[in-house]
Amino acid sequence: MPEVRTAPLVVEFPFTRSLGPVQSAFLTGLRERTVLGVRGSDGRVVVPPAEYDPVTAEEIRELVQVGASGTVTTWAWNPAPRRGQPLATPFAWVLVRLDGADTALLHALDAPGPDAVHTGMRVRIRWAAERTGAITDIACFEPERSEPEQSAGNGRQPIPHDGEFADPVTGITTPARLDYTYSPGRAQSRYIDALADRKTIGERCPSCRKVYVPPRGACPTCGVATDAQVEVGPRGTVTTFCIVNIKARHTANLDIEVPYVYAHIALDGADLALHARIGGIPYDQVRMGLRVEPVWTDDGRFPDHYRPTGEPDADYDSYKELI
């Protein structure tokens, strides 16, 4: 049994959000230490505000300001905060019904331990020092130790608000990151191991006899395991290709200079083409049927590229079924 390889795979992107009128007012309000909700058709105040009525589906735009203090409706202790969570020390996830609201808002509560948290406890917003118009403008909630302030919006009744602020926030960036442990599985691990010896190993389907490169452990047509290894290549034929003239952004191929030829190469003995770059020939002289061989570099896991062998071009009929 070969070693199954694993490697970290990080998927990360700074997604952007266009907020629309309601979320724009809500997040801009947080920047100004004002919490807005919206009144639904049944009179209930929804916080955070929704754009459309959860009961009737009608558009709702009647914004109201609610309090900065509220009551915990339920909670869960988080003993081991992860990267990017609101607090670095253990805290409670809480649902807080702010004074004047009929629904609860999810956030973090800074508390010394689970014994200090209970449903029904009074809490208040701890505002972030630097506020930009984001949910993180609420740094967290904290237990309310004194009587609630009676200033505007902090009473029990919501007060009407036009949602208008100077310099409103209309869009935000929401970076997302997923950390995976990726495994290519046994078949591809064998293929990768063989590449270390500069050999290309495919696998033959016991049913249709086709040789798959790279192998995937099963034949997608017959649905059976491919367990017989077959060495293919090293030479092959360019079945088709394109000339890439634009640099890809956000991808790992940033260091490849353009133009370059991205080709499908049917290695001798393989029944479908793999994809690789062609070098050692001007890009505008690459053609279908060109015979090529791999070029290795000392540190490369894969052939760096394929170059012409100097053999005569393959006859179209010899590879047309492999395109």
Add this chain to the structure above:
Amino acid sequence: MNKAATAKECVAVVGIGQTKHVAARHDVSIAGLVREAARRALDDAQLTWADIDAVVIGKAPDFFEGVMMPELYLADALGAVGKPMLRVHTAGSVGGSTALVATNLVAARVHRTVLTLAFEKQSESNAMWGLSLPIPFQQPLLAGAGGFFAPHVRAYMRRTGAPDTVGSLVAYKDRRNALKNPYAHLHEKDITLEKVQASPMLWDPIRYSETCPSSDGACAMILTDRAGAARSPHPPAWVHGGAMRSEPTLFAGKDFVSPQAGKDCAADVYRQAGITDPRRQIDAVEMYVPFSWYEPMWLENLGFADEGEGWKLTEAGVTELDGDLPVNPSGGVLSTNPIGASGMIRFAEAALQVRGRAGDHQIDGARRALGHAYGGGAQFFSMWLVGADSPAA
């Protein structure tokens, strides 16, 4: 027709709504975007949220906007609270597959009136990034969708001997058609064939102007049964056939130029609709052409031309707005591409044609139209054939 087939309810399209497709809708949230299309479809059908029994929604993979399962958060915006809501996933073909899932719910009499909707807000992300993730142990060669499809275009050119100008003819036609469609994203008023042919080569043989744009947009349809169609204020489009087919991305013997799954899907739709000569019996086609050369390729795959002959129809002007087989009168994916919605836009535009409600890009007298979508590595296909006449008639 066998007994099982006749037992199906007839399905009609009675409402269609689209947003004006643009590069970036910074003024609305995703909820606001889908709402706009759904509202217009309801208005077209003169129905209210209460008339909708279920919602079927589709979009491209979640990575494209980075919202995991956005359908959950869109239930309010689409009036789905207290109703069944389904999400369909089939990559670029998803708009078509979504409409077909909705169709089947009505045909099977599970629901009487269904709202179906597809969307993409490409401005919130980058599809090229989403399609080129740095998978460990794989050589980082991917160059986005264009780099994936360009070699297959070259293979088509080699196989058929098509002159290299054919792709530019398609792009020039579709971009001119888009000028007649107020919802199309690209409105290139001063487009010329010379400009298309002089545009930069991105993934040779695909030029910049032969490539689809990146759009924000949504498309919605209201599907209903015969009783619902009888109440429709405007002529309905009737679904005469619909099918989906799939195959692996890569397998030994896969024909990327003319995938078997596409041929099988079209054959199934034609059989259901009683089409024996698609070229003569179908009046307009909305096919999924994200890169110009896919028009001649799909003309063959869908049976409008013999193998190797598709480009001749394009070159002869048959697929022009005034040709005898107009293809993509709306301007197509080449002019508008909110990825997840693009398939549904094809289906909806086919329906608009047979309803006689396509406006300036209406094909006179269109009675039967085909809507087509494909996705993934040319591996998911969905199509429907709609007609002006009820299939029961």
